[in-house]
Amino acid sequence: MKIKNIFLIVLTALCFSCKSQTKKINGVSFVASRDSISQKHITPVLKIQSNYVALMPYSFIRNIAHPKVEFNTNREWFGETKNGLLQYAKEFKKEGVKLMVKPHMWLRRGGFTGDLKATTEENWTILENSYKDYILTYAKAAKELKAEILCIGTELEQFVKNRPEFWRKLIKQIRAVYKGKLTYAANWDEFKRITFWNELDYIGIDAYFPLSDNKTPTVQDFEEGWQEHKKEIITLQKKIKKPVLFTEFGYRSIHFNGKKPWEANRVRGAINLKAQVNALQAIHNQFWKEDWFAGGFVWKWFHAHERVGGEKDNRFTPQNKPAEKLLTKLYQQ
Structure with a gap:
């Protein structure tokens, strides 16, 4: 009897272990602010049943002609700095929320980071050395925080494409410092061309795939729009044999939100709360039940939950919209 009982206990423990390993990351991209955060800023995140947050320390390049990556300066908001990251992370950790540290770069004079590439070998050296300092700073911070995931870059296609050896060496340097899981946030039209997925733990995708040209796409419209993209994701996943992580996903509450989901510059536009809900339901239907x-x-x-979003807002945030209620339901599943 004792042997049977011990066997059952071990079997039960293994089952719980397997279940915990397959639990989905139900995360939010928590926007840095000017201020420190407290329990009141975390409570809304807990209410939607989120178990992870992505915290995003920023860097910037002032001039593409001299592409030095600058960070932890007095020109950044508190939440965008290392001290801000540490403060935010410790508050979330108190509540048992897990972390992805996800550094972002900003081009001060405009432009898309995916197009960033140096024009001379000298400038490549400036970019590489300063980017290495930036990422290793946050690899050490991720180690200090015991963050579960570190994202080594966000939407940097030309930098990645033109300097593959730099990135392979950088991954080894990061591994020497930080022992958690690594990913890279590839733009939706970039992920198939990344050459170092085998050296990371997740295939990371910022999932702003074009899905529908309709004004208010139905859930079915969105799901049909996913089919070709999903096939390509599955093809890569089977080849690389690493889990896929949507390092970002989301939709605006605006007409035609499935046509170019990455567009953030249409400040004015008709509010469409239903389109946002339908898009979130569809992406969950298509992906959250997949083992891979x-x-x-x-x-x-945003941290100031009571002041953002709402039914007159056409931006990405689901806060204080029907999308928030849906997200809570989906994250509870």
Whole structure:
């Protein structure tokens, strides 16, 4: 009897272990602010049943002609700095929320980071050395925080494409410092061309795939729009044999939100709360039940919950919209 009981206990423990390993990442992309955060800023995140947050320390390049990556300066908001990251992370850790540290770069004079590439070998050296300092700073911070995931870059296609050896060496340097899981946030039209997925733990995708040209796409419209993209994701996943993580996903509450989901510059536009709900339901239907899918981080979530979003807002945040209620339901599943 004792042997049987011990066997049952071990078997039960293994089952719980397997279940915990397959639990999805139900994350939010938590936007940095000017201020420190407290319990009141975390409570809304807990209410939607989120178990992960992506915290995003920023860097910037002032001039593409001299592409030095600058960070931890007095020109950044508190939440965008290392001290801000540490403060935010410790508050979330108190509540048992897990972390992805996800550094972002900003081009001061405009432009898309995916197009960033140096024009001379000298400038490549400036970019590489300063980017290495930036990422290793946050690899050490991720180690200090015991963060579960570190994202080594966000939407940097030309930098990645033109300097593959730099990135392979950088991954080894990061591994020497930080022992958690690594990913890279590839733009939706970039992920198939990344050459170092085998050296990371997740295939990371910022999942702003074009899905529908309709004004208010139905859930079915969105799901049909996913089919070709999903096939390509599955093809890569089977080849690389790493789980897929949506390092960002989300939709605006605006007409035609499935046509170019990445567009953030249409400040004015008719509000369409239903389109946002339908898009979130569809992406969940298509991915969250797949064994090879790790989960994702909704874009985006602001700290001052009571002052953002709402039914007159056409931006990405689901806060204080029907989308927030849906996200709570989906994250509870």
